[in-house]
Amino acid sequence: MNTPITIIGAGPAGLLLTHYLLRRGYTNIEIYESRQDPRLSSPDTQRTFPLALQARGRQALSKIENLEEKIAQKGTFCQGTLLHSQKGKTRSIPRKKPLLTIDRSVLSYILLEELFQGNNQSKLKIHFNHKCININSQEKSISFEIENQQITNKKYNILIGADGSNSQVRHYLESLSSFKCTKNALPDVYKSVYLPLKTADESLCLEPDKIHSIQLSEKVRILLVPQGENNLHGVIIFDKDNSPFEQFKNSSELLNFFQENGGKIGQLFDLQEVENLLKRPVAKVTTIECNQFHDSNNILILGDAAHAVSPSLGQGCNSALEDVMIIDELLDKYQDNWDLVMPAFTEKRVPDAEALQQLSNYTVPRKKSLIFEYFLRLRISRLLNQWFPKNFYRPIFELVTETTLSYQEILQLHQGWINKVKQSQ
Known part of the structure; x- marks a missing residue:
């Protein structure tokens, strides 16, 4: 199939979509990525943040032969979460199905490496260091900034934006009168943290x-995911208007804070990691809600470019990978007629994205008075579902992470709790 496909963004969603298109027989695919080729350096030196690949994400990966297995070899399977207290005690939240965790950069590296296995070289071109700066849908052209601030223009036939929450493709669509987009900066921000699994x-x-988690204060918490045999990668999450790092004069004071208030997790910090932590940038999280995911001029967006969400349920990457699988199903249904596939994708996926926004924002309460009720409901609903599975639903978190039930259906089952948390904030 010689229909030219142009993909902006070489993250997990864009790369997995390329795998699907190659499997379908597409022979003219070009990917443009603003960053440099990750294969030029070891993935171990490009640590970003850990992803939790859950049922829907893994289902999408499993459709490509041997891909999930190769990703699993570089990832870590987690059987549940340990909630740590400042006094060193822990509470376990087990999982019925193990969670596959992997660093985002490592996932992208594997997806990229696997693309060039076999005879795909003649069907696929990837252009790194190409930053999309403008789109002209009338001329069907894209402008890129390359090295030394030079500008180059490329024509497109089908354009797909998989370029994340700061998507330039979506930015162009926002200029159209029919396209509506809402962006919200979450009150929480974070810094990446890298710790050993054990003390020296x-x-x-x-x-x-x-997975290990601890609440250091009402608005500061740490979330860590095992990576490899001896490492923990994670984030320190805090209120954007109340950074815990600003109250300490030096690295030693901050180290003492972690060791005195961080329970067992705090004992894993050393002075070097604290100094590195202070140098790392603060990352913001922005949610994206769009009324459509396509334009009549053969442009489509997916993943975070279309529906970035709060990371509270770990659905950003999983929903993006599920997008790819849904596009593939629609290509089957409409026999690769993109004029029909694009509006069908909007019709099917926008309601799901709206439901996911509510689930991500309001499943886990912020208010202290509801946190106890949340864990009590979690325990009771698990037991009731185990005893009477036909009469009682599984908890929201399990339905989202361990099943492929649509986000709309999950929201309908638990709308009462979502409304309660929403009203409390």
Whole structure:
């Protein structure tokens, strides 16, 4: 199939979509990415942040032969979450199905490497260091800034934006009268943190198959995911208007804060990591809501470019990978007629994206008075579902992460709780 496909963004969604298109027989695919080729350096030196690949994301990956298995070899399977207290006690939240965690850069690296196996070289071109700066849908052309601030223009036939929450493709669509987009900056921001799984003297070692979390204060928490045999990658999440880092005069004071208030997790910090932590930038999270995911001029957006959400349920990457699978199903249904596939994608996926926004924003409460009720409901609903599965639903978190039930259906089942949390904030 020689229909030219242009994809902006070489992240997990854009790369997986390329795998699907090659499998369908497309022979003229070009990807443009603003960053440099990750294969030029070891993925171990490009640590970004961990992703939790859940049922829907793994289902999308499994459609490409051997791909999920190769990703699993570089990832870590987690059997549940350990909630740590400042006094060193822990509470376990088990999972019925293991979670596959992997660093985002490593996932992209594997997806990219696998693209060039076999005879795909003649069907696919990837252009790194090409930053999309403008789109002209009338002329069907894209302008890119390349090295030394030079500008180059390329023609497109089908244009797909998989370029994240700061998408230039979506930015162009926002200039159209029919396209409506809402952006919201979440009150929480974060810094990446990298810790060993055990202390240097091995007197303390956290469980290597669990996600680890601790609440340092009402508005500061740490979330860590095992990566490899000896490492934890994660984030320190805090209120954007109340940074915990600004109250300390130096690295030693901050280290003491972690060690005194961080329970077992705090003991894993050392002075070097604290100094590195202070140098790392603060990352903001912006949610994106759009009324459509396509334009009549053969432009489509997916993943974070179309529906970036709060990371609270870990659905950003999973929903993006599920987008790819849905596009593939629609290509089957409409026999690769993109004029029909694009509006069908909007019709099917926009309601799901709206439901996911509510689930991500309001499943886990911020208000202290509701946090106890949340965990109580979690425990009771698990037991009731286990005893009477036909009469009681599984908890929201399990339905989202361990099933492929649509986000709309999950929201309908738990609309009462979502409304309660929403009204409390």
